[in-house]
Amino acid sequence: MKQKRKNLVILGSTGSIGQNTLEVVRRQSARFRVVGLAAGRNIWLLTSQVEEFQPEVVAVESESLALELRKKVGKQVKIVYGESGYQTVASWKKADLVVSAMTGIAGLKPTLAALNSGKDLALANKETMVVAGALIRKMASQTGSRIIPVDSEHSGVFQCLRGNNKKQVKKIYLTASGGPFFRVPLEELPKKTLAEALKHPRWKMGRKVTIDSATMMNKGLELIEARWLFNLRPEQLEVLIHPQSIVHALVEFVDGSILAQLSQTDMKIPIQYALSFPERWESPLPYLSLAEIGSLEFYPVEEKRYPLFNLARRVLEAGRSFPVVLNAANEVAVEAFLEEEINFGEIFQVVEYCLEAHRPRYLKTLEEILETDRITRELARQFLRKRGKER
Numbered sequence: 001m002k003q004k005r006k007n008l009v010i011l012g013s014t015g016s017i018g019q020n021t022l023e024v025v026r027r028q029s030a031r032f033r034v035v036g037l038a039a040g041r042n043i044w045l046l047t048s049q050v051e052e053f054q055p056e057v058v059a060v061e062s063e064s065l066a067l068e069l070r071k072k073v074g075k076q077v078k079i080v081y082g083e084s085g086y087q088t089v090a091s092w093k094k095a096d097l098v099v100s101a102m103t104g105i106a107g108l109k110p111t112l113a114a115l116n117s118g119k120d121l122a123l124a125n126k127e128t129m130v131v132a133g134a135l136i137r138k139m140a141s142q143t144g145s146r147i148i149p150v151d152s153e154h155s156g157v158f159q160c161l162r163g164n165n166k167k168q169v170k171k172i173y174l175t176a177s178g179g180p181f182f183r184v185p186l187e188e189l190p191k192k193t194l195a196e197a198l199k200h201p202r203w204k205m206g207r208k209v210t211i212d213s214a215t216m217m218n219k220g221l222e223l224i225e226a227r228w229l230f231n232l233r234p235e236q237l238e239v240l241i242h243p244q245s246i247v248h249a250l251v252e253f254v255d256g257s258i259l260a261q262l263s264q265t266d267m268k269i270p271i272q273y274a275l276s277f278p279e280r281w282e283s284p285l286p287y288l289s290l291a292e293i294g295s296l297e298f299y300p301v302e303e304k305r306y307p308l309f310n311l312a313r314r315v316l317e318a319g320r321s322f323p324v325v326l327n328a329a330n331e332v333a334v335e336a337f338l339e340e341e342i343n344f345g346e347i348f349q350v351v352e353y354c355l356e357a358h359r360p361r362y363l364k365t366l367e368e369i370l371e372t373d374r375i376t377r378e379l380a381r382q383f384l385r386k387r388g389k390e391r
C-alpha cells in the first residue's frame with residue numbers, strides 16, 4: 001500500500017540545519033512534502049527553495065523582505081512575515097512535523113506555536129529548550145506532540161534509550177570534539193581571532209553554534225537541553241571530550257552497561273532519523289568503518305580551557321531563571337564577537353557579569369521568560385558599551 005507523505009514545515013530553512021534537512025528531503029522525496037518554510041533574511045536562498053519545493057506558505061523577518069520575495073516567486077505561495085508570520089507557518093494546518101532550526105531565542109515562539117497546535121517537533125534549536133524547558137515539556141504533554149531531538153548528541157541518547165527503562169539510567173554522557181582550541185596553549189586563548197574560532201575541526205555549522213563550540217558553551221547548553229528532553233537530574237549529566245566525533249552519546253545503566261551511539265560526523269544522519277522516526281531508512285552516506293578509524297579517544301573536560309562550560313554547568317545545577325540569563329548574555333556576547341567588537345576571552349566576561357548581577361526567581365510563563373531575556377540583553381549591551389568606552 002502506498003504510504004502517505006509526511007508534510008513538513010522547516011523553521012530556519014536557509015541555515016545549516018535547514019539546508020541539510022532539505023537535502024534529506026531531496027533524497028527521500030517520495031516520503032515528504034514541504035508545506036511551509038521560514039527564514040530570516042536570506043531571500044536569495046529562500047527563493048530557490050520556494051521554486052524547488054513549492055511550499056504553501058513562507059515566512060520571512062519583515063514586510064519589506066516579504067515584498068521582495070513576492071516579486072521573485074509570484075503569487076503561487078502565501079507569504080507572511082514577522083512574529084505572527086512565523087507562528088502561522090509553525091502551526092500550519094497541513095503540517096505533520098515541524099523542524100525547529102532557527103538560531104537562538106528567535107525560535108522560541110514559533111516552536112511553542114507548533115507544540116500548541118499539536119504538531120510533532122524535530123528540535124534542533126537548543127536555546128529554546130534551555131530557556132523554556134519546563135514550559136515546552138508541559139505544552140507537549142498537554143497536546144500530545146512528540147519531541148524528537150535533532151542535535152547529534154541528543155539523538156544519540158534518544159536512540160540508546162529506546163526500548164530501555166529510563167528509571168534504570170545512571171548517567172548520560174554527551175561527547176564534545178573540544179573545538180578548534182582543544183590543544184592550544186591556555187595563555188593564547190583570550191586573543192584567538194574570529195577566523196580561528198570559526199574553523200571547527202569536525203562539524204560544518206552556522207556561525208553562532210560554531211563559536212559556542214569553540215567556547216564549549218554549546219556543550220553547556222546541550223546539558224541543559226538534555227536535562228529537559230530526558231527529564232534527568234543535573235548529576236546524571238556528563239560531558240566527555242572525544243576529538244573524533246564518532247561516538248555522539250553514551251548511556252550508562254544501573255547494572256554498569258553502557259550503550260553508545262556511533263555514526264559518521266554528518267548532521268544528515270540525526271536529521272534523517274528525526275524525520276523517519278520511529279522507522280529507520282537506508283542512508284546514502286558512506287557507512288562507518290571502525291577498522292579504518294582505528295582508535296577512539298575520550299578525555300575529561302579541562303576546566304581552565306572552557307570557563308564558559310563551567311558557568312553553564314553551574315547554571316544547570318542552580319536552575320530557576322539562570323538558564324535564561326546564561327543564554328541571553330551569551331547570545332549578545334557571541335554577536336559582539338562575530339562583529340569583532342570584543343575578543344574571544346571577553347565572551348566569558350559578559351556572561352559572568354550578567355549571571356553575577358542576576359537575582360534568580362522561578363519563571364512560570366512565557367512573558368516572564370521573555371522579560372528576563374530582555375533585561376539581560378540590555379545589561380549585557382550596557383556592559384559592552386562601558387567596555388567600549390574604556391578602550
Ligand SMILES: NC(=O)c1ccc[n+]([C@@H]2O[C@H](COP(=O)([O-])OP(=O)(O)OC[C@H]3O[C@@H](n4cnc5c(N)ncnc54)[C@H](OP(=O)(O)O)[C@@H]3O)[C@@H](O)[C@H]2O)c1
Pocket residue numbers: 011012013014015016017018038039040041042043061101102103104106124125126127150151152203204205206207208209267
Ligand atoms: N548546524 C548544526 O550542525 C547544528 C547541530 C545541532 C544543533 N544546532 C542548532 O540548530 C539551530 C540552528 O543552527 P544552524 O547552524 O542551522 O544556524 P544557522 O546556519 O545560523 O541558521 C539559522 C537559521 O535561522 C534563521 N534565523 C536566524 N535568526 C533569525 C531570526 N531572528 N528570525 C527568524 N529567523 C532567524 C536564519 O535565517 P537567514 O539566514 O535567512 O537570516 C537561518 O535560516 C541552533 O539552535 C543550533 O544550536 C545546529
